[in-house]
Amino acid sequence: MTLSRRHVLMGSAALTGTAFLPFQLKAAGHSSGDIVITDRGTVTIYPVGHASFAMETDWGTVYVDPVGEAQAYENIPEPNLILVTHEHGDHYSEDVLLALSNGVPIGVNQATYDKFSDTLKERATVITHDQTATFRDFTIDAIPAYNITEDRLNFHPRDRGDNGYVVTLPGGFRMYASGDTEDIPEMRALENIDVAFVCMNLPFTMDAEAAASAVNEFAPRVCYPYHYRGRDDGTQDPTEFAQMVSEATKTHLGNWY
């Protein structure tokens, strides 16, 4: 199959309007990805829906938080590694993991691992915040993900150990997936991120302003706002986010919904 691809080049912000539709994963998979190029490498990003995406690289393909219809992944290269950030249903699906992960290693936080079936546990490796894991040529650092606002602490309590991830490729290209978090110091302290996926929505994570404030501090080269729909009044506008992000970062609005 030949995939048609849209290009995201450093120095050319691809900022487009996004129609607001009721949240649903697309039934049919995306047949095209976005090529992200920086001086440390080139990857192809497939936004699948809400918090789920794939990153195709010269060393294999990484899926992050695959949920929804397994058929949404039909036109995406098969995974060589799957990362699960935490146990919530928009990030973790036992059925989808079973469908996609035959023989594929899964990196996951401890609390979600504990919910896995025995079959998934055999494929899974727990990654904690003080560890660096290696799968094939991928180096994985688990980054904390948690709420810090008083009335949101129960959604992602710090002591549950939910993960974000930094995946580093040979050549140095670094991808950050935030998982569900607020603008925590560990995010703000990230360095040398080529492409970042940063969550927003309320009350579960943070608003667009907090997300943009954090992004402006760690200054990834390219940023995809994701996970931005929630309860009606908690949905965040990714175009407003993009307007608050400084010139150092090119915001790309993926076709998430």
Ligand SMILES: [Zn+2]
């Ligand atoms: Zn969550």
